Amino acid sequence: MTLDILRRELKKRGQRITYQRELILKIFMESENAHFGAEEIYRLLLEKRSRISKATVYRTLALLADFGILNKIEFGDGIVRYELASFDGKSHNHLICKICGKVVEFESDKLDELMETISKETGYRIENYQVKFYGICPDCFKKILRNDDNQKIASESVK
Amino acid sequence: MTLDILRRELKKRGQRITYQRELILKIFMESENAHFGAEEIYRLLLEKRSRISKATVYRTLALLADFGILNKIEFGDGIVRYELASFDGKSHNHLICKICGKVVEFESDKLDELMETISKETGYRIENYQVKFYGICPDCFKKILRNDDNQKIASESVK
């Protein structure tokens, strides 16, 4: 269980097991595959009637990432997010819609192979990777097509 | 030439060709494979005796990224960087050292294949991707080995 990993790592470093640290980790454990920013975690805690200082939220997220329990991810909207690192060590890959910002995850063995190849070619000890594909999701694509039609109709009726 | 692309795109949108926009693009064209943040661009402009407002730097970087002339990249240090998008449409992939922050680029056909596959599987129109491999570069790895040796020697001499 991930909470035990946290406790073990804290003891190893002579740091303390606190209510706040466990609570923030639980937020991630309760919603698999979620990517939360500091602000969002703060809000979720308030909704649970847990008043935890924002400073502690930031500190704890950095700590959990340092332990390798969370992974830091940035989708390019200026917000730093974190997600639960998976047990099997597989990295999460994200498919991001440029229009609505929706994020979908996917897995691929090809990436693990590529990691091996590049590691050998460059001499880097690669530990993990992050892949982001940017594009337009099916829903937004439909909307764009519809708008184009409407504009065509509108410009025709003007004539 | 990339400057022509900028001019063409600006005209297409009814926006203006300005000294500032061309100058900022030139900075990227003069140093291939560089990744600059807004602050860095501002400094480089000052060194060239070109006083351009920071607001314009931010606006222009966003504009060039919107045109697809620049790609936005984040290495996880809190600074948003941009790099010149390549002509052939190939995305740049980065190998980042966790210790010293050194960034190396690499290319791979496998990623283009993967992009195709995922695009078909998910229905997303994928336009570009960004791959970051995190690890330890050969230099830093050597240093770690050396330090471990020193510590072993030190602890032995304490006994």
Add this chain to the structure above:
DNA sequence: GTTTCGATGAAAAAAGTTATCATAACTACT
């Protein structure tokens, strides 16, 4: 040359994150 409207510069504001410091509370030791 004049007009028009988008772009720029300077500064203020906003957003996100980190640092400071007094107080609270975890842990080890008796």
Add this chain to the structure above:
DNA sequence: AGTAGTTATGATAACTTTTTTCATCGAAAC
């Protein structure tokens, strides 16, 4: 259990990066 010794927390200030505002400037069209 009680206590001492530190680390963690909370509240706020400070900082950093980015965006907004608005008066002025200048590119493009006529």
